[in-house]
Each structure stands twice: as C-alpha cells, then as structure tokens.
Amino acid sequence: MPPEPPRPVIGLEVHVRLATGRKLFCRCAVDDEAAPNATTCPVCRGAPGALPVPDPAALRLALRAALALEATPSDTLAWHRKHYRWPDLPKGFQITQQGTPLATGGRIHDLHADGCWPVATLHVEEDAGRFDVRDGALHLDDNRAGVPLLEVTTPPCLHDGDAVEACLRALHATLVAAGVTAGHLHHGHLRADVNVSLAADDGTPGPKVEVKNVGSFRHAADAVRAEVDRQRAERAAGRAVDPHTRAWDGRASHRLRAKDETAYRILPEPDLPDVVVDGLALTRAAHGLHRPLGPWLRTLAARPEVAGRRRLARVVAAVAAGALTPATADPVLAGLMPADMPEPARPPDVAPQVLADTVAAVVAAHPVEVDRYRAGDTRLLGWFLGQVMGRLDRRADPHAVRTALVHALAP
Ligand SMILES: [Zn+2]
Secondary structure: OOOOOOOEEEEEEEEEEOOOOEOOOOOOEOOOOOOOOOOOOOOOOOOOOOOOOOOHHHHHHHHHHHHHOOOEEOOEEOOEEEEOOOOOOOOOEEEEOOOOOOEEOOEEEOOOOOOEEEOOEEEEEEOOOEEEEEOOEEEEEOOOOOOEEEEEEOOOOEOOHHHHHHHHHHHHHHHHHOOOOOOOHHHOOEEEEEEEEEEOOOOOEOOOEEEEEEOOHHHHHHHHHHHHHHHHHHHHOOOOOOOEEEEEOOOOEEEEEEOOHHHOEEEEOOOOOOEEOOHHHHHHHHHHOOOOHHHHHHHHHOOOOOOHHHHHHHHHHHHHOOOOOHHHHHHHHHHHOOOOOOOOOOOOOOOHHHHHHHHHHHHHHOHHHHHHHHOOOOOHHHHHHHHHHHHOOOOOOHHHHHHHHHHHHOO
16 A cells, blocks of 8 residues: 655644734724825834834734634733834834734634634734836835734644634634624735645644735635645655745745744834733633633624624624623523524633543554653644644543643653
C-alpha cells in the first residue's frame, strides 16, 4: 500500500472590520465608496506629533465579539506598535494588541453540525492602507489606514479546505448576528490569513506557509487545497518546504516574500498607556448567562430572516456594557426567540474521564513537543489544543481542554 500523504495542519488569522463607522484612533469616517485619500487626517497618516485616541466604540464591539465567541477578556488593555516597511503603511507601524490580546480562548460554533472550532486569541488593531502599481507608478490610498479591525486567531486545528470554509462562514455569521461587523465581503470586511503546513511523519507540524488576505470563503478553501497540493508536490520531489508568505489571486497563489519574523519590530505604544480593566466582571457576565450566547447566535445566524437578530445584538451589547446582568438578560434573550425556534442545545461535551484520557494520550504521543513547551515554547499550547480537539471530533469545550492541557504539561 502506498504511504498515507502527510496530513495538512491549518490555523487561521481572520481580520474582521468592526462596524463603528469611524477609524480606530481618529475621527475620520470609514467609507468604502470614498475617493482615494478622501478620508484621512494627520493621525491616520502618521504626521509627526499627531496623537492617537482609541475609540471606545471599537473596544465595546470587540468585547461583544468576545462574549459571542465565549472568549475570556483580559484584565489589561495594552497597545503595541508593530513596525514594518511596506508601502501600505503610512506611519511605518501599525498599532495592535497582538502582544496582549483583548481576550483569549473561546469557540466558533459550527452552523450545520455539532461541534466547534477553538479560538486562540481576539485583539483589536488598525488596518493598513492600500497601494497598487499602475502605468509604472505607485498609487497610494490611505482611506483604509486606521480602520478598526478585530483579529480572531485559531490554533492550528483545521485539516482541509472544507473545514476552513465552514469555520470562516460560521465566524462571519456569528459576528454579523452579534452586530460586531457589517460583514460585506465585497468590501473586504473579512480577510483571512491561512497558515498551512504538512505534518511530518511523526506528526509534528512542518514549516508554515502563510497565504495572506483571502477575502472570500470559497477562495479560502481553494487556496488551502492549492497550497496543500503544492507542498505535497515539493515534498514528493525531495525539496524542503521553506516558510514564506503567498498571495492568492482567485485562481492560483504566488510567492510574496520569505517568512522573517525579525522583519517586524514590536514595541510598547508610547502614546497609549496600558490600562487595567475589569475583564473579570465581563467574564463573569459571559459565563453567568444561563444560556451561553454561542448556541443562540448560531441558531440565529442560520436564520438570517429572523427579526430578533438586531435586538439580540443589542442585548449582547448591554451585557458587555454591564447594563444587563446575566439574570436580567436571560429572560430577555428567551423573549427574542421566535416561537417556532427550538431551544438551542449546548453542543455535547465529552465526559471528564474521556477528556483526561485524551489529553494524557496526546501528551504521551509527543514527547519532543512536551519538552519544547516545558523549555518555554508556550506557543505550542495551541498546537496541543488542536490535537486534542481533533481526536475528540471538536466536541469538547476548548476552555476545559486548555485547562487540562496546562495542568498535564506543567513540568
Ligand atoms: Zn484620520
């Protein structure tokens, strides 16, 4: 029998435009139809001395997303500058929360089957501008520079193009139902960076290739299939896969640049001090709801004609703002459901013993990764999470898996 082809391992970084109508650190409007460079100011163009002021509306929407995705908000609000050199970046850096994500954990409920995909992190950042080369000249458009984005990342827990498409559709529908984003794909309101690698023969993840800025569900699935085929062909020809980034043009991908994390320089944002916030209260609000929001949103997302969607978004916003307690929000949520809509069931969780056995089996099967994790490479936690979720057919609660893993991996 021929050997099994190496298994793809895929993680997502999804950029979703927050529906505030204005930029993240200035008062410029966000207008998809505006003439090039019409909606810019000294702040979003990075004029020396111009100071950023974060828009609370963007942070409220991001916290609403954390509730909708059942993620755990952080207790610290921190901003960093991510410096890199590219024509689409008028300031020379992007302000992001990548270093200290706004929230961690959580899950994306599958719209059409039991199960979910784990969320690794959620953070807010500003979008870059745009450029293109026409008639031999570089044309810059800074309208998009500073537009508020929510970035949602998953651990490398997906294995094929169909799963990537289903996961992106579910994330999009959930965030639209929660009122976090308008979700217009044709205006680039959701763009995914797809990280694809092939597992080595011993199951460890291989070199990672990132296909950047894929703007449609179908394209994401196609880009994954093409990249898996390309990497398999490289391997079959005896060539090593080198880590790099690629762009997808709708039919094929082409190489952009070598993957070089040292090309970025990430420093604390000196104009925005860290703030300690009461993320714990939000977490309690999220977890105290008698009905977790995820299954409700999933039910509503699958029924776009239901009039309760907009009102549901307002209830979620009120909980996030602390205006409604879990006890008072619960009957309101129940009242929003149309009479013909069955009570959404929480996805079946696995028995604690099954979870413990699976975590133990995954840890025992990967001694090399365990050593690396214990030596400080804690990014592997997401990879372990993907392994356990995969073995449990995505039925487990990612929070419970994460807790069990942290315990099992402790030195
Ligand atoms: Zn501006």
